[in-house]
Amino acid sequence: MNINDLKEKCILIGVSAGIFLPFRLLASQYLAEHWLGNLGFATSVSLLLLFLTKKNKLGRFGEILKNQIRKAVWGKSSGVIIFLLLGFMVYFGSVVILVNQGNTTYRDDKEALFQDIFSKESANSHLKLKGPGTNNAEFAGVSQIRHAEYVFAISYAILNDLTGDWLASVHLILFMEQVEMVGLFWVYRKMFRPVNAA
Numbered sequence: 361m362n363i364n365d366l367k368e369k370c371i372l373i374g375v376s377a378g379i380f381l382p383f384r385l386l387a388s389q390y391l392a393e394h395w396l397g398n399l400g401f402a403t404s405v406s407l408l409l410l411f412l413t414k415k416n417k418l419g420r421f422g423e424i425l426k427n428q429i430r431k432a433v434w435g436k437s438s439g440v441i442i443f444l445l446l447g448f449m450v451y452f453g454s455v456v457i458l459v460n461q462g463n464t465t466y467r468d469d470k471e472a473l474f475q476d477i478f479s480k481e482s483a484n485s486h487l488k489l490k491g492p493g494t495n496n497a498e499f500a501g502v503s504q505i506r507h508a509e510y511v512f513a514i515s516y517a518i519l520n521d522l523t524g525d526w527l528a529s530v531h532l533i534l535f536m537e538q539v540e541m542v543g544l545f546w547v548y549r550k551m552f553r554p555v556n557a558a
Contacts, residue, residue: 365431368424375421379405403540410551426552433548445542452535455516459528461509462517466492470514474521 413422432441462470469489492510520527 368428371421371424372428379409403544406544407547410547414551429548429552430554433545433552434554442542442545445538445545449535449538449542452531452538455531456528456535458509458513458516459520459531462513462515463520466510466514466517469510470517473514474518477518 409418409425412418413425416422418425432438469491472489492506516527
């Protein structure tokens, strides 16, 4: 990596942080009372920047933006970026689903365990949980996966209760941001062809 490329990356990160952070804070404080109102915000601002860049209205910053986008979406790191975006999307989405499972399918076990954990007599507890159930027709290994899902669902549901639904809300926002970023990555590939193919 040369010094000029490093300078461009620092400029882009600094300007992006200076744009996205204050606008997201303003949007969450004044424009949208509910966190769902913030979804799509990154896409809107990014598309506005892309439109201004395509119209050559951003001057030197627009050139830096084009150059760095081309390097990100067509360079060696593009596969790693997509892999990480999809990996985080699966993780954040799984947490939301597990919290929902813990609050619906395993609700009785979650509430019994929650009360047992925070009761004074928990040291002498003889708590019996129903568990995910058993099925003799399952393939080998499926039962272990269902038991792992059961444990994670109850754990995440209890954590979500302790944080006042904050855990599920934040993970849903982060999941949607990953979806937005995958969509933007696709848009970037359509709009910014490699220099030798442009």
